[in-house]
Amino acid sequence: MAARQKELIAAVCVAAMLSGASLVRLAQANPTGFAPQIQNNPARRIVSLVPNVTEILFAIGAGPQVAGVSSYDDFPPETKALPRVGALLDPDTERIFALRPDLVIVYGSQTELEGQFARAGIRVYAYRHAGIGNVLQTIRDVARLAGRTADGDRAVRDLQAQLDTVRARVRGRPRPRTMLVIGRDTGALRGVYVSGGVGFLHELLDIAGGDDLFADIKRESVQPSNETMIVRAPDVIVELWPGSQPSAETLQRERAVWNLLASVPAVRNNRVHLLYGDYLLAAGPRLGRAADTLARALHPDAFPVADLKGPSR
Amino acid sequence: MMPAAATTRRPASGIQARLAAIVLGYGALAAAVCLLAPLVGSTHISLARAFDRSIPFADNVDAQIFFVARMPRVLTGAVVGATLATAGVVMQALLRNPLATPFTLGVSAGAALGAILVITFGAGVTVGVLSPVPVASLAGALLAAAIVYALATRPGRTISTAVLLLAGVTLNSFFSALILFVQYMADFTQTYRTVRWLMGDLDVGSFEPIVASLPLVLLAFAMFAVLPRSLNLLSVGADSASTRGVDVARTQRLAFLSSSLATSAAVSLAGPIGFVGIVVPHLVRLMVGVDHRLVLPASALFGAAFLVGCDLVARTVLAPVEVPVGVVTAMLGGPFFLWLLVRKS
Secondary structure, three states, X not given: OOHHHHHHHHHHHHHHHHHHHHHHHHHHHOOOOOOOOOOOOOOOOEEXXXXXXXXXXXXXXXXXXXXXXXXXXXXXXXXXXXOEOOOOOOOOHHHHHHOOOOEEEEEOOOHHHHXXXXXOOOEEEEEOOOOHHHHHHHHHHHHHHOOOHHHHHHHHHHHHHHHHHHHHHHOOOOOOEEEEEEEOOOXXXXXXXXXXXXXXXXXXXXXXXXXXXXXXXXXXEEOOOHHHHHHHOOOEEEEEEOOOOOOHHHHHHHHHHHHHOOOOHHHHOOOEEEEEOHHHHOOOOOHHHHHHHHHHHHOHHHOOHHHOOOOOO | OOOHHHOOOOOOXXXXXXXXXXXXXXXXXXXXXHHHHHHOOOOOOOHHHHOOOOXXXXXXXXXXXXXXXXXXXXXXXXXXXXXXHHHHHHHHHHHOOOOOOOOOOOHHHHHHHHHHHHHHHOOOOOEOOEOHHHHHHHHHHHHHHHHHHHHHOOXXXXXXXXXXXXXXXXXXXXXXXXXXXXXXXXXXXXXXXXXHHXXXXXXXXXXXXXXXXXXXXXXXXXXXXXXXXXXXXXOOOHHHHHHOOOOHHHHHHXXXXXXHXXXXXXXXXXXXXXXXXXXXXXXXXXXXXXXXXXXXXXXXXXXXXXXHHHHHHHHHOOOOOOOOHHHHHHXXXXXXXXXXXXXXX
């Protein structure tokens, strides 16, 4: 056998061993596949499938790092120009990969999707929907991932301060038993959904100085019958509607729907409030504003007339 | 549960006497359930206080519960139960298929599409006392019935039940696809609300929607009233019915239109409450036999009692949380129906 041939065989063997070893090393590093290892650098290209987390990212100044958003994102307005990649039920995995993200924010229930990105070596943050404490923690988490820990801490402090301000404003005042309506068929007292004893809306009501009429039912939403509403007799009814305020005529008609429950104190004492705005139902940085709006409806006399507008944020 | 007057033995005195006995027996059952149901609920009320005229209505919580929360529910349950059960009887006779329901030919899918469009996109019209969702579901139901009717009927010819069934089932699937598409475009809370609508709900809150549904319901029942004899012959077969002097084409059209109108009214009032339209007719046939002159009135009365009873379970069993009434009818009706199938085969 010629020397050259021996050398070649040796070289091939060495190369094979080396590549085999590196394959083994790679496999050990990531048993589910041969993807590159996940880095801990701040995420530069973030895809968010969760609208309220998108909102958080923009609020902490990470807006320029957002590369794609869900089909439901509409706040802040900058999101409208970004690529849409589906949502909870219809995430478009291919489009997300095509955006070359280094952080994907998914819902906690999207475990398959989570695994898919993890196998591809893309960091995943699974958002879980819960109370206000969870919103604050989410702000801290995504701020850290986006390399904006200081901005995140500031946003958390701001939000906490806003909530504390509202809490202080209504402290010591009688707390009306409040039914917080989060859904209803238009023009009828049917399909009524109210906040139960868990979740950020329940906590928001608590901060705004109201006692949740359905606090004993430990669910985020409850569908009470007309009988239950009559029997529980709320002092105040607050309806939260997404979107902007409708015409005065519609408003009047929708409020008049409640006149059916004539014996309910909220109806008798004209304390049925219809509040409109997407920010009222978004578990994100605008919670402070939502708490303020809610507190003004529950305790109008706690807010001087000159201060009618509320915080602008 | 079976009323004493409605035994399966055939009395010698003929159909009139049996009809009288059935109407009396089942009528007593329905009346008893409808009188009992408003007295029971998640809370205890005092009847004396509820009917005490000296207390202003706005101060009288017992009266509010009785007249706003319970009576409309019970009446809705009675109207919808009677309507769906009789529509089921007629549909089974028309299609000569024991598995037919009031929803087989796409009427409920059309209603659901209408309701879901309004729930998802928010717009919609208010007609008199009817709020946008009932208006849209009524429109959708009537549209679906009109499409099936146009597809399956030819002037002067009898309806082929195969064509009718295929047209209805296809339209059902088509509307269901549209519903899925709309749901897909909707956000989570809207999707949840539409799913809830599909389970049915009798808590209408006032008498106005019930009164508004009555013209259609009464028209349908008037049409039912002239059908029984022809349906008896039709359920044997179109050919033998026509040799016995039945105007088959006219009977089929009347049967289709009446059951579609009845179903449209019921579904727009309370959503597509399942199983009433299939379980009640079969239960009633077990008890009174197959003569439509007896099955139709008995189904109407028993259907009313059945749905009011199911709603009583729905609103009390997990109080203060409610079970959707459609879940209760399916949970009670499903196993029963399977038992019936196994027993018959």
